[in-house]
């Protein structure tokens with residue numbers, strides 16, 4: 001083996017010393033409070049069977065896409081899926097990417113141009129930040145879910161900068177590490193009034209809140225682009241950008257993470273399609289209702305146990321206890337895991353330093369008893 005560069009070794013040692021060296025976990029058979037499989041679709045037997053049947057009816061190459069979407073990899077199921085996505089979510093059209101990470105870097109590196117300005121919520125996902133960094137527009141962050149701070153930032157630019165191009169704003173409808181949401185209605189109305197282009201990442205809202213939180217307020221026509229992903233409530237893999245036909249054509253021509261990569265395998269496309277069908281069945285809707293009632297139960301227990309002071313307020317499937325100290329978070333997670341509950345510590349740099357936390361994902365299949373047990377353990381750690 002070649003010697004590992006000293007500089008890199010030092011960086012690992014720093015992480016080790018700070019107690020935040022990342023290691024790939026060995027997944028044990030534990031109660032799932034960690035995955036993004038909110039509705040249990042990833043392991044749903046009926047869904048697996050339906051996807052398999054659809055897959056088997058397809059002609060052509062089966063094991064892989066064999067090329068990028070612009071060459072040999074554009075399987076006919078893509079067209080079917082993009083039609084379903086556009087109709088279901090209520091946008092003009094959809095463009096499927098290999099993952100949410102690819103969709104965000106592909107969008108933000110290609111769409112905002114030199115001279116344009118992007119305002120992003122300070123807690124947006126790493127894929128959005130990376131995409132922004134790859135592009136040539138100037139970017140400014142605004143305080144988390146703070147429309148006033150955003151408006152102040154925009155006013156500042158308008159007063160101090162003579163010339164600028166388009167303004168883009170990006171946020172998430174459910175934040176991945178906090179579980180909370182912005183006031184989308186106010187945000188979208190503000191964007192409309194000021195000719196600003198909003199991009200909403202709905203990765204953690206789709207499926208949990210049906211067709212997404214933008215759909216709930218019926219304002220898709222005010223959204224420039226929405227990013228949805230299939231690796232969370234849909235239990236599969238992949239993502240899509242929803243928006244206008246012109247945006248889709250633009251991305252097909254300029255989005256490098258769409259152009260220069262092998263397309264998704266046909267089996268994945270079949271699984272996503274069947275996932276969408278499943279969402280609309282009685283069983284799918286029952287799973288969603290169970291999830292919502294579990295979130296409600298979890299929140300009611302927080303109040304009873306007086307844990308609201310450490311938990312962030314959230315009506316989504318993502319519930320977060322900010323313990324604010326690497327050691328405490330790790331110890332609590334270890335205790336929970338030793339009792340059979342899969343709950344992971346979330347450390348810097350995924351979250352800001354000093355805001356280390358336990359991220360608890362609620363699922364349709366979690367029981368009240370399980371939720372009671374984990375909250376009891378967290379309450380004991382908190383008070384003890």
Ligand SMILES: Cc1ncc(COP(=O)(O)O)c(C=O)c1O
Nearest residue numbers: 099100101125176201203229231
């Ligand atoms: C808000 C948000 N956007 C995008 C992504 C990336 O999606 P994917 O896992 O499909 O790459 C994630 C993943 O955690 C996310 O939380």
